[in-house]
Amino acid sequence: xxxxxxxxxxxxxxxxxxxxxxxxxxxxxxxxxxxxxxxxxxxxxxxxxxxxxxxxxxxxxxxxxxxxxxxxxxxxxxxxxxxxxxxxxxxxxxxxxxxxxxxxxxxxxxxxxxxxxxxxxxxxxxxxxxxxxxxxxxxxxxxxxxxxxxxxxxxxxxxxxxxxxxxxxxxxxxxxxxxxxxxxxxxxxxxxxxxxxxxxxxxxxxxxxxxxxxxxxxxxxxxxxxxxxxxxxxxxxxxxxxxxxxxxxxxxxxxxxxxxxxxxxxxxxxxxxxxxxxxxxxxxxxxxxxxxxxxxxxxxxxxxxxxxxxxxx
Ligand code: AKB
Numbered sequence: 001x002x003x004x005x006x007x008x009x010x011x012x013x014x015x016x017x018x019x020x021x022x023x024x025x026x027x028x029x030x031x032x033x034x035x036x037x038x039x040x041x042x043x044x045x046x047x048x049x050x051x052x053x054x055x056x057x058x059x060x061x062x063x064x065x066x067x068x069x070x071x072x073x074x075x076x077x078x079x080x081x082x083x084x085x086x087x088x089x090x091x092x093x094x095x096x097x098x099x100x101x102x103x104x105x106x107x108x109x110x111x112x113x114x115x116x117x118x119x120x121x122x123x124x125x126x127x128x129x130x131x132x133x134x135x136x137x138x139x140x141x142x143x144x145x146x147x148x149x150x151x152x153x154x155x156x157x158x159x160x161x162x163x164x165x166x167x168x169x170x171x172x173x174x175x176x177x178x179x180x181x182x183x184x185x186x187x188x189x190x191x192x193x194x195x196x197x198x199x200x201x202x203x204x205x206x207x208x209x210x211x212x213x214x215x216x217x218x219x220x221x222x223x224x225x226x227x228x229x230x231x232x233x234x235x236x237x238x239x240x241x242x243x244x245x246x247x248x249x250x251x252x253x254x255x256x257x258x259x260x261x262x263x264x265x266x267x268x269x270x271x272x273x274x275x276x277x278x279x280x281x282x283x284x285x286x287x288x289x290x291x292x293x294x295x296x297x298x299x300x301x302x303x304x305x306x307x308x309x310x311x312x313x
Pocket of ligand 1: 076077078114115116117140167168169170179180181182183
């Protein structure tokens with residue numbers, strides 16, 4: 001029997017690209033995209049789902065005989081700070097709904113996106129190891145640590161095949177991020193291509209781990225398609241792409257647009273970013289399921305500018 005995949009949060013930055021990728025791999029009729037609202041011009045099957053609603057998820061799982069769930073719905077780090085208790089409530093409730101429905105319906109595999117937001121002051125800033133002590137400073141980060149532990153719990157107690165990656169900031173041209181601390185690294189390319197000045201909400205030297213969309217989608221698919229015995233970590237895997245500061249990305253962009261200008265007006269997001277890792281040790285993902293990134297900052301910049309030039313033509 002072929003996989004029947006449900007994606008929650010399918011309208012988000014990663015959700016739209018992952019939906020198309022999975023549709024390409026498993027067939028349009030085998031991927032059910034879902035989110036709070038239906039977007040215009042959606043290809044394939046779409047269901048409106050509020051993932052805090054257990055019965056609604058259960059209904060869709062039964063209706064389509066779902067075998068895999070990718071649970072992307074979440075409130076991100078920066079937006080989450082406006083209402084921390086609501087962030088905790090939504091992020092944890094939606095995931096527990098997915099875990100419990102998966103257990104009770106014999107779902108074969110679940111994907112849970114964690115984040116570099118799980119790291120705090122106690123973790124090494126450079127080359128942060130997979131098993132670093134986790135003391136996150138945001139409600140989003142706390143909810144992601146919680147989700148990682150519940151993933152492992154459902155695996156150990158019920159044998160549910162939950163797999164997870166700690167996503168760095170994701171850079172892609174296909175969609176806009178919303179509410180994250182790493183969003184500047186997407187916005188900056190839009191401004192550069194539009195020949196507009198860019199105001200950065202981080203300090204010029206604040207280095208963060210980032211990853212290109214193609215790499216992160218490939219990582220997700222490779223993790224989910226790896227044989228189960230290769231998955232040794234059931235909390236979440238570190239993966240690294242590239243690490244850079246706003247000054248470094250601006251300098252790369254200036255090679256293409258010499259008149260590009262950037263000014264720095266750090267806000268509360270700087271306080272979030274400075275507690276996160278600067279770079280990630282992903283040796284465990286490399287050893288266990290063969291992870292390898294392809295894009296460095298130069299390649300990302302080339303790809304982003306070329307795609308956005310076409311988009312704004
Ligand atoms: C955010 O900035 O909140 C996200 C993340 C790193 O999880 N992009």
